[in-house]
Amino acid sequence: MYRVILFRLALFFPLVTLLIWILHLQYYILYGNSVTVAVTGYDPRDLLSGHYLSLTPDWDNTDCTQFEENKCPKTDFEPRYRFYISEEIAPSLEKFINQLRPNMSLEFSYQDHHPAMRKLFIENMPWQNWYNAKKQ
Amino acid sequence: MNLDSKLTDWQKHNLISAYQKQAILDYEIQVKRPLLYYSLLFLSSFCISIGILSLIAANWDKIPPSAKLICDYIFLLGLGAGVYFSKKSKKPYLYESLLNAFALLILASIGLIGQIYNLPPEGLKAVLFWAGLTFPLIFFTKFPLFPGLWMLGFFCSIFDLLYRIPDWRYILEFLFENHPSLGFCLTLTLLLYLRQGLNKIRQSAILSALQLWFIILICFFALWLDIIGNDWQEIYLALTPKQWLIYGIMLLAFLLLWKVSAINKSSYGFIGVSILYAYTLLTNLFPKADNVFSAIMIIALLAVGGIYAYQNHKERLFKVISVLLALRFFGIYCEVFGSLLTTGIGLIISGIIFLSIAWYTQKLSTRFLQSMKGNTNV
Numbered sequence: 001m002y003r004v005i006l007f008r009l010a011l012f013f014p015l016v017t018l019l020i021w022i023l024h025l026q027y028y029i030l031y032g033n034s035v036t037v038a039v040t041g042y043d044p045r046d047l048l049s050g051h052y053l054s055l056t057p058d059w060d061n062t063d064c065t066q067f068e069e070n071k072c073p074k075t076d077f078e079p080r081y082r083f084y085i086s087e088e089i090a091p092s093l094e095k096f097i098n099q100l101r102p103n104m105s106l107e108f109s110y111q112d113h114h115p116a117m118r119k120l121f122i123e124n125m126p127w128q129n130w131y132n133a134k135k136q
Numbered sequence: 137m138n139l140d141s142k143l144t145d146w147q148k149h150n151l152i153s154a155y156q157k158q159a160i161l162d163y164e165i166q167v168k169r170p171l172l173y174y175s176l177l178f179l180s181s182f183c184i185s186i187g188i189l190s191l192i193a194a195n196w197d198k199i200p201p202s203a204k205l206i207c208d209y210i211f212l213l214g215l216g217a218g219v220y221f222s223k224k225s226k227k228p229y230l231y232e233s234l235l236n237a238f239a240l241l242i243l244a245s246i247g248l249i250g251q252i253y254n255l256p257p258e259g260l261k262a263v264l265f266w267a268g269l270t271f272p273l274i275f276f277t278k279f280p281l282f283p284g285l286w287m288l289g290f291f292c293s294i295f296d297l298l299y300r301i302p303d304w305r306y307i308l309e310f311l312f313e314n315h316p317s318l319g320f321c322l323t324l325t326l327l328l329y330l331r332q333g334l335n336k337i338r339q340s341a342i343l344s345a346l347q348l349w350f351i352i353l354i355c356f357f358a359l360w361l362d363i364i365g366n367d368w369q370e371i372y373l374a375l376t377p378k379q380w381l382i383y384g385i386m387l388l389a390f391l392l393l394w395k396v397s398a399i400n401k402s403s404y405g406f407i408g409v410s411i412l413y414a415y416t417l418l419t420n421l422f423p424k425a426d427n428v429f430s431a432i433m434i435i436a437l438l439a440v441g442g443i444y445a446y447q448n449h450k451e452r453l454f455k456v457i458s459v460l461l462a463l464r465f466f467g468i469y470c471e472v473f474g475s476l477l478t479t480g481i482g483l484i485i486s487g488i489i490f491l492s493i494a495w496y497t498q499k500l501s502t503r504f505l506q507s508m509k510g511n512t513n514v
Contacts, residue, residue: 007223010272011216014242017269018212018249022205025253078256086197117254 028116032109036121037077038062039104041097051090052082053120055106067110076113081106083120089131096134097122139164201252208245215241223276232279239270239282243289259300264293275339283345317416318386320357324350324409325389331405354408358437361415362430386413404444411436431468435461442504449508458501465493 038061041054057077064072083106085093097104102123108115122130143157152160192199215238222231243266249255250262267290274283298304311319327350334342415433419426438461445454469489476482 006272007276008220010276011220013272014269015212015216018242018245019209022209022249025249025255029253081254081256083254084251088197 025116028111028114029109029118032111032114032116034118035066035108035110035115036063036105037108039081039106051087052084053090053094055081055083055104055120057081057106061103062105073113076110077108077115081117083117092135093127093131096131100134102130204248205252208241208248212238212241212245228278232277232282235273235277236282236285239266239273239286242266242269260289260293260296263289264297267293274342275337277341280341280345280348283339283342284348287345287349317357317361317412317419320353320361321386321409321412321416322389324354324357324405324412325392327353328405328409329392350405354405354412354437357412358434361412362434383417386417389413404440407440408437411440427471431464431471434464438464446504446508451505451508454505454508455501458497462493462497465497466490469493 038058039055040058041056056079057074059072059074062072064070067073096102105121105124106117107119107121109118110116120127125133140161143152143160146152147154147157215234218234219231219238222234243263246262246266250257267286270286274286277283295308299308308319311322327346331343331346331350334346411433415429418429422429438457442454442457442461444450445457469486470477473482473486476486
């Protein structure tokens with residue numbers, strides 16, 4: 001009986017942990033303060049890494065007044081972020097970005113010194129809108 | 137010859153009676169599995185699975201993230217339920233298959249969550265997280281596949297994590313890049329320690345997986361050292377504090393290994409690792425004789441494997457080891473008399489010597505195999 005209980009716990013443990021993790025991430029995305037950080041390509045010659053855009057915060061062009069004490073909390077953020085782009089769009093999006101060098105920014109949900117990435121903006125519009133406009 | 141004709145033949149030679157023949161035939165008909173039915177069942181399940189996967193892959197970007205997460209979680213719950221009920225209904229093969237699928241789906245789910253929430257990757261931390269989540273499950277399996285995969289993921293991710301910490305990175309580079317044979321020996325020693333520790337929990341699947349990794353690693357390391365050679369020449373002749381430190385670590389590890397092995401009685405593993413330690417020390421002291429030492433090291437390791445196979449009546453393993461031993465002797469011959477192979481006479485002499493080695497190895501192997509069978513019968 002003791003072993004059966006342990007087996008049930010072993011099965012439930014990953015399920016419950018994953019559910020808590022998803023809810024925790026979703027909570028941060030939904031209820032954190034919204035901040036926008038300017039970004040550039042992590043390696044400007046090779047923006048795309050697999051299906052992901054590799055981006056790095058550009059603190060010189062970021063509005064630091066949106067943070068506490070008007071200071072950009074650089075250490076709270078990672079030096080490199082990856083943004084998932086679908087396989088079909090990725091090569092042409094990279095081509096547009098390399099040609100036009102637009103301003104890019106990432107919207108984060110920021111709470112308790114914990115940033116969670118929400119959206120990618122290109123020229124202050126959601127990246128899909130910018131991409132569709134350029135495609136036409 | 138099919139079963140019916142075989143049984144008729146046995147009946148003719150008075151090995152079985154007519155009644156026994158009929159009983160065997162009846163039993164075989166009863167336990168015979170409908171092969172065509174199972175083949176078609178497998179083929180149709182395979183087609184359906186591939187079809188579902190293709191549909192998902194083709195429309196992946198059109199599926200909203202929330203739908204992806206919900207479907208994934210429902211699938212996880214379903215598999216979890218499958219694992220539970222297959223264990224309850226005592227279907228071991230189904231249970232093990234579902235348990236492996238469940239563990240792999242947990243890893244895939246971590247990847248999916250990372251993709252949906254655009255989480256920045258940090259080396260193999262996701263794999264370490266998976267190892268943490270599935271750790272309790274490895275105690276509920278009877279096959280070594282899942283614990284084996286788990287160990288691979290866990291040790292690689294731990295190595296990756298330590299490599300990211302500057303102090304540990306220095307130590308790991310020192311061990312695995314500058315002095316690989318020391319790193320290899322210490323890794324094997326740690327595996328022996330782990331085996332000693334895990335002996336208490338008496339989980340045969342975990343112990344088998346650990347043993348399998350030990351054998352794979354010792355074979356890999358031995359081949360690596362034999363082919364690449366021990367790259368220790370840089371500190372040869374200079375008894376620097378660094379070299380004393382290396383000798384000190386090796387001696388300590390060796391003594392502790394001896395202690396562990398004495399308790400554990402896993403003498404084959406202990407002897408195997410001891411051979412690698414001895415090889416490392418000798419090549420460090422006499423780097424010019426590296427080729428000789430590496431040949432002796434491989435032959436000694438194969439001999440240990442042969443003794444293990446002989447004592448445990450593992451006939452097939454014994455045959456494989458005999459072939460490998462013969463091949464290594466050929467290798468030694470080629471290394472020493474390689475220039476002979478360029479002339480006609482040399483080729484004839486070499487051919488005769490190769491034949492003699494093959495003949496003698498075969499003779500010895502046959503004698504040992506006969507003796508092994510004799511011991512088994514006794």
